[in-house]
Amino acid sequence: MVRLGMPESDYPDIRELHLFSEMADEQFMTLMRGAYVQNFPPRIELITEGDSSDFLHIVLSGSVDLFSSWSGRETSMSTAWPVSTFILAATINDAPYLMSARTLEKSRVALIPSQDVRAVFGADQRFARAIVSELAQCYRSVIKAQKNLKLRSSLERLANYLLQQQKQSGNVNEFDLRFEKRRLASLLGMTPENLSRAFKALRPYGVAIDGNHVRIADLEDLKRFAKPDPLIDDPST
Amino acid sequence: MVRLGMPESDYPDIRELHLFSEMADEQFMTLMRGAYVQNFPPRIELITEGDSSDFLHIVLSGSVDLFSSWSGRETSMSTAWPVSTFILAATINDAPYLMSARTLEKSRVALIPSQDVRAVFGADQRFARAIVSELAQCYRSVIKAQKNLKLRSSLERLANYLLQQQKQSGNVNEFDLRFEKRRLASLLGMTPENLSRAFKALRPYGVAIDGNHVRIADLEDLKRFAKPDPLIDDPST
DNA sequence: GCGCTTTCTTGATCTGAATCAAGTCATCTG
DNA sequence: CAGATGACTTGATTCAGATCAAGAAAGCGC
Numbered sequence: 132m133v134r135l136g137m138p139e140s141d142y143p144d145i146r147e148l149h150l151f152s153e154m155a156d157e158q159f160m161t162l163m164r165g166a167y168v169q170n171f172p173p174r175i176e177l178i179t180e181g182d183s184s185d186f187l188h189i190v191l192s193g194s195v196d197l198f199s200s201w202s203g204r205e206t207s208m209s210t211a212w213p214v215s216t217f218i219l220a221a222t223i224n225d226a227p228y229l230m231s232a233r234t235l236e237k238s239r240v241a242l243i244p245s246q247d248v249r250a251v252f253g254a255d256q257r258f259a260r261a262i263v264s265e266l267a268q269c270y271r272s273v274i275k276a277q278k279n280l281k282l283r284s285s286l287e288r289l290a291n292y293l294l295q296q297q298k299q300s301g302n303v304n305e306f307d308l309r310f311e312k313r314r315l316a317s318l319l320g321m322t323p324e325n326l327s328r329a330f331k332a333l334r335p336y337g338v339a340i341d342g343n344h345v346r347i348a349d350l351e352d353l354k355r356f357a358k359p360d361p362l363i364d365d366p367s368t
Numbered sequence: 369m370v371r372l373g374m375p376e377s378d379y380p381d382i383r384e385l386h387l388f389s390e391m392a393d394e395q396f397m398t399l400m401r402g403a404y405v406q407n408f409p410p411r412i413e414l415i416t417e418g419d420s421s422d423f424l425h426i427v428l429s430g431s432v433d434l435f436s437s438w439s440g441r442e443t444s445m446s447t448a449w450p451v452s453t454f455i456l457a458a459t460i461n462d463a464p465y466l467m468s469a470r471t472l473e474k475s476r477v478a479l480i481p482s483q484d485v486r487a488v489f490g491a492d493q494r495f496a497r498a499i500v501s502e503l504a505q506c507y508r509s510v511i512k513a514q515k516n517l518k519l520r521s522s523l524e525r526l527a528n529y530l531l532q533q534q535k536q537s538g539n540v541n542e543f544d545l546r547f548e549k550r551r552l553a554s555l556l557g558m559t560p561e562n563l564s565r566a567f568k569a570l571r572p573y574g575v576a577i578d579g580n581h582v583r584i585a586d587l588e589d590l591k592r593f594a595k596p597d598p599l600i601d602d603p604s605t
Numbered sequence: 606g607c608g609c610t611t612t613c614t615t616g617a618t619c620t621g622a623a624t625c626a627a628g629t630c631a632t633c634t635g
Numbered sequence: 636c637a638g639a640t641g642a643c644t645t646g647a648t649t650c651a652g653a654t655c656a657a658g659a660a661a662g663c664g665c
Binding site: 204205206223224226227229252253262263266267270274275278 | 417436439443445456458461466467493500503506511514518557
């Protein structure tokens with residue numbers, strides 16, 4: 132957990148992000164000069180909900196779980212994969228975090244002071260536009276997640292999740308789950324026990340699971356059951 | 369459902385909105401000149417999910433239900449009250465609507481062409497900042513809604529909703545529900561039948577309901593059950 | 606006023622999903 | 636290697652909430 136200024140070798144990864152790709156060099160360097168990079172072991176809590184947002188975070192490698200708690204219960208809200216930012220909204224509005232974050236595995240995370248982000252927002256028109264676009268994107272993702280939760284049963288959510296992963300794996304009929312089942316369960320809003328049963332319940336639709344390896348026999352068959360909808364399942368729109 | 373350019377008498381209401389209050393007069397007038405105002409009867413569908421977003425909408429009077437459908441099911445996502453905008457994210461990203469909108473009652477709605485909004489965003493630094501701030505706010509609202517859904521039972525959601533309304537009514541111990549119970553049920557993610565039962569289940573905590581009139585006997589008692597949390601229930605943070 | 610519709614309530618029943626409890630399996634550790 | 640640990644599965648049970656069905660109350664048109 133060593134803390135240091137950001138090495139220049141990390142610049143290109145960040146520069147590639149939609150959020151930073153269009154801005155002026157000068158402003159980009161301003162952000163980078165104020166930034167830190169830290170390496171974290173697995174299961175370290177990076178952020179606690181309710182704390183004030185001092186840094187915009189960027190996952191450079193590994194992965195980060197965003198979760199929330201209330202009254203002794205806990206739920207996964209989403210996962211941040213490289214290379215992407217998280218808690219942008221709190222940074223922008225200088226408001227307390229609504230979610231906690233912890234590393235799922237060994238992870239490398241960049242930290243840009245929130246005040247730098249807000250300052251550069253005022254100075255760089257393109258950066259401002261990128262932030263707006265990113266925020267709108269984030270907003271739309273949550274809306275989709277909410278529709279998914281309110282309109283579908285847990286079995287339907289799993290089926291659509293599998294279709295999404297299948298697509299993301301390059302439209303092959305076999306792929307590996309990207310995380311352990313207990314977290315997948317929480318993401319899908321169900322218990323681990325029920326996820327187990329849900330996988331079995333999808334067998335009649337041609338879904339076979341072995342460990343974390345999934346095989347889909349007949350995509351059309353599964354689609355008939357899952358009824359995927361771009362307004363819920365398509366991450367790009 | 370007459371369509372006209374916006375009368376100047378509506379300008380002040382809109383100008384007061386956080387989104388428009390800081391921008392330059394000139395830019396504000398540009399937006400207003402391109403805008404329309406329409407009067408709608410109750411239960412008219414203003415927007416259908418999936419359509420492309422040609423206008424930023426502003427409720428001037430009445431109220432608008434934002435809802436979504438999938439596979440024959442339907443759910444209320446939120447309600448837009450005067451004076452506020454809706455579907456800002458779709459407008460900004462020039463993306464299809466994720467939610468449909470219908471008037472709940474006779475309503476007056478202003479329409480600003482999306483391309484004007486995007487153009488002025490580039491021209492007015494203060495407007496850009498206001499949009500970002502508004503979007504971040506919207507994002508955070510949905511996150512809160514999602515935490516509410518995933519972490520609480522329907523009874524807990526109702527209890528916290530009542531506390532929120534009580535606060536909004538000026539901390540008095542009696543107030544009226546702001547909409548009909550079937551919609552409240554949908555907003556809280558439950559059926560009308562269950563909402564009925566939930567009200568009865570809150571009686572031991574001092575909640576009395578008569579029609580749409582609510583009386584809370586002992587606020588502390590209800591709070592002990594509801595365990596309100598600013599990171600879920602406080603609309604301002 | 607009277608019918609008509611719609612909302613709301615209440616009870617009975619059903620179901621999806623959580624919980625509880627064991628047991629399996631794989632991995633890690635001394 | 637034995638024992639511990641943690642992830643996953645499976646079955647039995649419970650529970651929250653949905654659905655179904657019917658009646659009560661309230662609003663509305665004529």
